[in-house]
Amino acid sequence: MVTLQKVHGSENSFFLLDETQLKQPLTTSQLAAFTKQVTNRQTGWLGGADGVLAITDAPGTAGKMTVVNTDGSLAKLCGNGLRTVARYLSEKTGQSAFKVHTDFADLAVAKQSPLASGVPAYSVEISPVSFAAADLPFANLGVDRIVDTVLPAIHPSLKFTAVAVPNPHLIAFVSKEELASPDLERIGKMLNAKNPYFPEGVNVTFAEILGKDTLFARTYERGVGFTNACGTGMSATTLAFILTHPQEAAFERVNTVYNPGGMVKTMVHHDHERYWIELIGNATVTATITVPDEALESGKLTQATFQPTGEQAAYEQFIDSLPHRDLADTLIEGA
Numbered sequence: 001m002v003t004l005q006k007v008h009g010s011e012n013s014f015f016l017l018d019e020t021q022l023k024q025p026l027t028t029s030q031l032a033a034f035t036k037q038v039t040n041r042q043t044g045w046l047g048g049a050d051g052v053l054a055i056t057d058a059p060g061t062a063g064k065m066t067v068v069n070t071d072g073s074l075a076k077l078c079g080n081g082l083r084t085v086a087r088y089l090s091e092k093t094g095q096s097a098f099k100v101h102t103d104f105a106d107l108a109v110a111k112q113s114p115l116a117s118g119v120p121a122y123s124v125e126i127s128p129v130s131f132a133a134a135d136l137p138f139a140n141l142g143v144d145r146i147v148d149t150v151l152p153a154i155h156p157s158l159k160f161t162a163v164a165v166p167n168p169h170l171i172a173f174v175s176k177e178e179l180a181s182p183d184l185e186r187i188g189k190m191l192n193a194k195n196p197y198f199p200e201g202v203n204v205t206f207a208e209i210l211g212k213d214t215l216f217a218r219t220y221e222r223g224v225g226f227t228n229a230c231g232t233g234m235s236a237t238t239l240a241f242i243l244t245h246p247q248e249a250a251f252e253r254v255n256t257v258y259n260p261g262g263m264v265k266t267m268v269h270h271d272h273e274r275y276w277i278e279l280i281g282n283a284t285v286t287a288t289i290t291v292p293d294e295a296l297e298s299g300k301l302t303q304a305t306f307q308p309t310g311e312q313a314a315y316e317q318f319i320d321s322l323p324h325r326d327l328a329d330t331l332i333e334g335a
């Protein structure tokens with residue numbers, strides 16, 4: 001039998017599969033097929049999810065994280081997911097600070113004080129960061145770097161910043177009205193279908209500046225669609241906030257980023273030529289799932305059994321106490 005978890009960070013939800021339990025890891029196509037099946041919002045497990053986080057062994061680190069979007073595509077990183085992987089590996093290995101291997105870097109993670117009673121929290125490193133067109137990648141926009149730039153091909157007046165952390169993000173600071181307008185979905189769908197600008201797709205975030213060091217962010221994700229929160233998106237947005245609004249944000253200062261699924265803290269570090277972002281937030285396990293090993297390979301996933309953990313009640317109590325819930329409630333996606 002294999003045991004999986006249903007987890008979330010700011011209600012950005014995933015199934016976490018520790019492949020070290022299997023005789024051999026799933027192939028990339030088996031993992032994509034498994035992900036499409038279990039994350040489906042109508043027919044998947046427990047109301048589906050925003051992706052799958054697969055863990056395998058990686059020498060010199062506590063493990064490797066692979067992120068699979070609901071459409072079966074692989075993501076370069078997932079910030080909310082990494083916090084839940086950090087919690088899983090911390091509980092598995094007994095360590096409270098260690099590194100997790102990803103395809104682009106070994107990332108530092110650490111256990112933090114709970115956000116509230118029953119709401120465990122972890123910090124994760126988001127890096128490497130690049131503004132280079134080739135790293136996002138983008139083309140045919142008439143610029144080789146996008147920082148606070150109007151892109152008429154995408155929107156007539158919004159100013160965008162594009163940054164890879166290392167997954168690609170396109171960010172605009174907007175009004176409350178614009179945050180809830182159809183523009184985010186229109187731009188997200190356009191840039192994640194076949195298009196000449198972001199040929200590999202891009203995560204698109206609209207953020208409202210609520211005050212000094214404080215944002216509300218909403219993301220349309222590459223390979224998924226709207227999610228309740230995107231950890232790398234909120235990290236990239238904080239960096240864009242500092243670069244474009246230096247009177248309201250700064251390096252080495254804690255930011256609060258509210259989102260439809262809750263809240264995270266971010267801090268952007270700038271040492272020498274390198275930016276990296278610290279993302280701190282909840283790592284919640286809502287259920288465990290048990291399934292025969294062979295069902296994962298054969299796709300006969302109806303044989304799974306589910307056991308709720310009871311953690312979600314504490315999380316909901318925590319977010320009910322947060323400010324800006326009226327706005328969040330209008331933007332929530334299925335979790």
Ligand SMILES: N[C@@H](CCC[C@H](N)C(=O)O)C(=O)O
Pocket residue numbers: 012067069074075076077078079080081167168203221222223224227229230231232233
């Ligand atoms: N939700 C994630 C990002 C997941 C990957 C993204 N959809 C992509 O393909 O880049 C996060 O919390 O960072």
